[in-house]
Amino acid sequence: MRIMLGYHNNPGSVMLDLRTINSITGMMALLMAFVLLGMRHYYPRRIKGTLLWALSPIVGGCSSLAYGLDGVLPAALAAMLGNALAYASAAMNLFGTAAFYEQPLNGRRWLAFTLAVLGVIACFMLVWPDYRMRVLVFALAMTVYTGMHASLHWRHGLSFAGRLLAALLLLRCLILLLRAGSAPFIDAADATRYGPTLIQMLYLSSFSVGGMLTCLGFVLLASERVRAEFERMANVDPLTGAASRRAIMQSLDGEVQRWRRTGRVFSILLLDIDHFKRINDRHGHAVGDQVLARFADSVKSALRSIDTLGRYGGEEFVVLLPDNDLQSAAVAAERVRHVVERQIVEAGLPACTTSIGCACIDGSGPTVEALLADADAALYTAKHEGRNAVRLAQPQAEQASASARR
Numbered sequence: 001m002r003i004m005l006g007y008h009n010n011p012g013s014v015m016l017d018l019r020t021i022n023s024i025t026g027m028m029a030l031l032m033a034f035v036l037l038g039m040r041h042y043y044p045r046r047i048k049g050t051l052l053w054a055l056s057p058i059v060g061g062c063s064s065l066a067y068g069l070d071g072v073l074p075a076a077l078a079a080m081l082g083n084a085l086a087y088a089s090a091a092m093n094l095f096g097t098a099a100f101y102e103q104p105l106n107g108r109r110w111l112a113f114t115l116a117v118l119g120v121i122a123c124f125m126l127v128w129p130d131y132r133m134r135v136l137v138f139a140l141a142m143t144v145y146t147g148m149h150a151s152l153h154w155r156h157g158l159s160f161a162g163r164l165l166a167a168l169l170l171l172r173c174l175i176l177l178l179r180a181g182s183a184p185f186i187d188a189a190d191a192t193r194y195g196p197t198l199i200q201m202l203y204l205s206s207f208s209v210g211g212m213l214t215c216l217g218f219v220l221l222a223s224e225r226v227r228a229e230f231e232r233m234a235n236v237d238p239l240t241g242a243a244s245r246r247a248i249m250q251s252l253d254g255e256v257q258r259w260r261r262t263g264r265v266f267s268i269l270l271l272d273i274d275h276f277k278r279i280n281d282r283h284g285h286a287v288g289d290q291v292l293a294r295f296a297d298s299v300k301s302a303l304r305s306i307d308t309l310g311r312y313g314g315e316e317f318v319v320l321l322p323d324n325d326l327q328s329a330a331v332a333a334e335r336v337r338h339v340v341e342r343q344i345v346e347a348g349l350p351a352c353t354t355s356i357g358c359a360c361i362d363g364s365g366p367t368v369e370a371l372l373a374d375a376d377a378a379l380y381t382a383k384h385e386g387r388n389a390v391r392l393a394q395p396q397a398e399q400a401s402a403s404a405r406r
């Protein structure tokens with residue numbers, strides 16, 4: 001089937017031919033590449049692969065240029081250079097994606113594969129000149145690259161952008177297979193890069209329009225990751241891995257709402273490392289940081305998976321214990337106190353203990369602030385009575401009569 005893409009015999013109309021469309025989309029892909037290059041300066045360092053993604057369309061553009069040097073350079077050299085750069089561009093996309101999802105890929109194996117493919121294409125160019133075989137081998141090898149790339153996005157990109165990229169790349173695979181399947185029927189005498197057949201048009205568009213959409217997908221994917229990363233940074237304390245103060249306060253608020261709706265009680269523990277200032281003063285701030293991180297790990301190891309540890313500030317932490325009354329919270333607190341005391345020494349860090357105040361929503365006021373104030377009062381008692389101890393909040397009526405007695 002042959003199609004005509006543009007007619008210029010009507011002087012009033014402006015029609016674009018395939019070459020123009022390719023040039024425009026190629027330029028847009030380059031623009032996306034520069035957007036990615038610019039954006040990556042603002043990405044957290046943990047986001048990998050974006051440099052390779054940004055370089056890929058640039059190398060792809062060089063590949064098109066190299067094909068266009070036919071006539072300036074010997075035809076075989078221009079074609080081989082174009083092919084090599086096209087594979088380099090595909091490899092950059094593939095390895096960029098592998099780095100983004102932190103999936104290992106064997107670079108040597110892919111290099112060997114690419115060199116073998118280029119060797120075979122060179123043979124069909126110089127030893128047994130056969131344009132159809134060159135098209136077949138090039139398209140099949142590119143299908144392998146694109147298929148692997150699509151499968152990475154399919155398996156690891158569970159977001160909208162990941163799925164979009166997987167679908168785009170699968171479509172490109174299909175077009176490449178069509179191109180490979182049609183290779184034996186190409187009219188070799190008439191074979192030009194911009195030949196006007198439908199498959200040729202789809203094939204070239206899969207590189208130009210498809211390349212531009214892939215770049216757009218990369219920008220979306222990276223933006224999604226940046227948003228998730230910032231959310232994680234806002235919700236997780238970087239030193240200890242515990243929930244940030246903002247996140248734990250949100251969890252406490254949610255738990256109070258749940259209690260109001262369902263009546264299911266919960267308790268909190270307020271923990272404070274004893275004489276932490278001394279550890280800093282004697283061993284230095286860096287060791288103090290290690291103690292804090294180890295402390296958080298130890299507390300987490302003594303909790304259930306549904307409990308949440310949050311850093312309240314400095315060396316003070318809060319634990320949310322869903323479905324716990326005050327007595328079971330006290331049992332959990334004793335377990336935490338023992339585990340912390342043992343594990344920090346076992347880790348080779350300066351010995352330290354913790355004081356813990358427990359409060360239950362049932363015995364406290366019906367707000368997060370009242371609950372924290374009760375736990376704080378219990379913690380104060382634990383500190384006051386010699387530290388390394390667990391104390392329970394007194395029900396408010398008892399507190400009132402106790403302060404009246406004082």
Ligand SMILES: Nc1nc2c(ncn2[C@@H]2O[C@H](COP(=O)(O)OP(=O)(O)OP(=O)(O)O)[C@@H](O)[C@H]2O)c(=O)[nH]1
Nearest residue numbers: 272273274275276277278280285286288289314315
């Ligand atoms: N290394 C380190 N120290 C911190 C951090 N945040 C707070 N601190 C230190 O924690 C210490 C808290 O000291 P204090 O509030 O006097 O309490 P303490 O020495 O633990 O005494 P008690 O609570 O009464 O047992 C201060 O020296 C803070 O500088 C941190 O992120 N890293």
